[in-house]
Amino acid sequence: MDHLTKLENKSIHIIREAYSQFKDLGMLWSIGKDSTVLVWLTRKAFYGHIPFPLIHVDTNYKIKEMIEYRDRFAREWNIDMIVGQNEDALAKKLTFPDGNVSRIECCRNLKSQALKDTLSGTGKRYRLNQDTGEYELEENPKPFTGVIVGVRADEEGSRSKERYFSPRDKQNDWNIGEQPPEFWNYYKTDFAPGTHVRIHPLLDWTELDIWEYIQRENIPVVSLYFNQGNNKRYRSLGCWPCTSPVDSESRTVDDIVKELKTGKFANIAERSGREQDKEDGGGLEELRKDGYM
Template sequence: MEYLDRLESKSVYILREAYSEFKNLCMLWSIGKDSTVLLWLARKAFFGHVPFPLVHIDTNFKIPEMIKHRDRLALDWKLDMIYGQNKEALEKKQTFPDGNTTRINCCKKLKTEALANTLNGNWTRYRINHDTGKYEIDKNNDPFTGVIVGIRADEEGSRSKERYFSPRDKDSNWGVEDQPPEFWNQFNTDFVPGTHIRIHPLLDWTELNIWEYIKRENIPMVSLYFNQGDGKRYRSLGCYPCTKPVESTAKNVDEIIEELKTGKFSNIAERAGRDQDKEDGGGLEELRTGGYM
């Protein structure tokens, strides 16, 4: 497992480098396996304490078990947990589940726009109160200028074009063809004022690496990833109207690892169950250049 040690060390180094170089830092937590591994690494990097807020963009269409898992870990691990929403789009039912827009436009409204306006502080944020266990309107609306994200290069085509320290403009727009070079372990952390930075500590990890690390570290995962007896499980988590479970009998981490190594998913794309990817022709680059995670 030396390769897991190397991946862990590099990710921890990037997390510490980000914390030392950027103010007003936060980390996105989607509650999925990748961002939960990232959260675990952050706790390791800072000796059990996560020194920046966790931000979740709640579309209001997440599988309920995901939200329960989020809040349970937030309280157990004493996380500074924040969520944001596009409340206007939800109230006006400008969503795909309501039948009023396409999947891609729904993602733009509920994810991309909600993310940008939660990060810049223009929209209301909700912060967990550890005394009551409830969320309250956050009085702090300072913009987050650096955001740690748990994306992997192998997950989807546009993500393979990212850098470890990836600059965006003040509106979170991503210039795919205008990125700083990163040679070996020389990371550029010197950007012009007003630049919004995305930090990607998991860029080198694969889906298999993630599950092997989950096994080694015994990281708690939402049970949706495992077959509960109906011959199905989720391989990738998202909004329930657009994310389908896969046919699988894997009931635990060992069986998922076996599926990825030699089984039915060894040559099938991880996001094959995401309908919005198919609607966009199999790529998310247009969404991601506008700020999508």
């Protein structure tokens, strides 16, 4: 097997293992390239079907192309799509764009807290009605005990400390010192009642692996990743007030693969355009301990 096929097989094995071990399972879909590859792998793992809900935390500040892409493919791929949001923080204008909190506090409100409330079912959740194409308030939402996430170890420092099956407590808080060992492809999936588990099938993948897989599989991704004529493109997608594009002439997936192979970005962090990372001291460990993806 070639390198990409080995990665694909391992990720599909982990996805299937998660599905067999956790009753109330979901998958986070940020609409970015990594989580979209994860969606693609899941469709392969279950022969075109995704047997659990996809979850998107909408901060209300996502770039519009991301939301358009989400809804288009949620319908096309017949996805059980759930959207959560911290409506209280938005109503009280506890956001960075409103000028009332820092970027880090904004992420805690609109991402970390919104994610916790969405996963636990304590916050409002909206589910896509495939017949009408509209999102409807979900009645009596059940908590998710496990959630699959498109985290890669090479993307950012704190992510390299994750395991394939990474436990959180009931509040989704992450104790790095209590991560279980994972040797010889044996994964701990038996956790104490009340433990929330994050599953990371893409942990071994690199940025180049992701783009080469997108190239091989012809996976549709958001247009924001490509130069639209202004010699700019995004490497990492987030909220529009806190995410900046990079200088790039790449207009296609082939162009991006070639660009990455030149080493142009070898010494530039993939998330260098995410301003909240800089405010957090160059990493996301504190935010991620508090539930951030």
